[in-house]
Amino acid sequence: MPRLDRLPQISRNSLLTFPAQVNESAPFVRPAKPLSACRLAIVTTAGLHRRGDRLFTPGDQTYRVLPTETPTVDIIQSHTSIGFDRVPTMRDVNICFPIDRLRELIARGELGGLGPSGYSFMGAQREVTRIEGETGPEVGRRLRDEGVDVALITPT
């Protein structure tokens, strides 16, 4: 769940006909350090950004920077869809952007730290050429330049 058999038929059909990319293998970079020494950044596809930042529009393949120090009260979601319930995110942003949980892991010594920024895209897109060829690699380079070892990718 959404296990497809539990979804309404219209949602199930929409997901089954979704043009997901088909790959045979995956690039694979093993972290060079234990997690307790790694710097992590959240990269979310939940369409989040700072209040006042440029809103996501239909088909938008750009990204927004979410500085790690952004107070969660300043984070809003402009990807709204009737396909997902916004109530959980209204109640607790950690449901798709687990920033408080990550800070708790750092306090416990289980995670090294956070990069200076998180990044946000809009998910559920049918056309992703630009994310694949331009904006995705750009975020990859930014993360690398910011000394980030691990990206946690979260959907909504």
Next chain:
Amino acid sequence: MLARALEQAGVSTTSISLVREHTEKVKPPRALFVPFPFGMALGRPGDPELQHRVLRAALDLLAESAGPVLRDFPEDAEPGDQPAAPPQASGIAPAAQVPDDVAMETTQMRRYHERWLEKNGGRTHLGLSGIPATRFRGVVRFLEEFADGREAEMTERPPDVPLPNFIRYCADDLKTLYFEGHLAMKPAAGGEEIARWFWGETGAGRLLRRVRDRLDASTDPRWKAAAFGIAR
């Protein structure tokens, strides 16, 4: 797909997946499939223990020596949790009597919403239209004029935001005011209960159905897309 682009840049990734069928095809380097509804990737709002278990399971994949790895989170959603998808307006019958004066209803909702802000340290999803809640009576009038088929405009609409997009943002902000206001009244309410109340019993719900109808009657695909995003 995004994970693959980041990994190619040299950053290790671990992803949370909500649709196993898609993840099997895309093959991100490391993914944890979670059996939760859309909007609930980390499990349940306000349940830090469950969120930590999900996070831990996703981070554990970083220890794998080869990929792609796709693992299932072992805990299923509990009975009584959210439905897999929120109910749509078309599946909810409006009550025989709903308030006629939406502007007044909205003003009342604002009082509940202020309570929500107090309880949540100011946290709100409002902000897409750029119009503060204190001026939502104006938003309601604008949406009513549009629904009535009149020439509707708001001076607050930025020149680079097309009318249907702006209407969508206004509708989303109005929904947020009501949904968060309802949560202030009934903190334990789930998305399904709130949707049934909003679409069934409020004047705002009825207004947004009419806004949807006018947008949907257009032949312009951008108007139709906005209609689909407001109510289905």
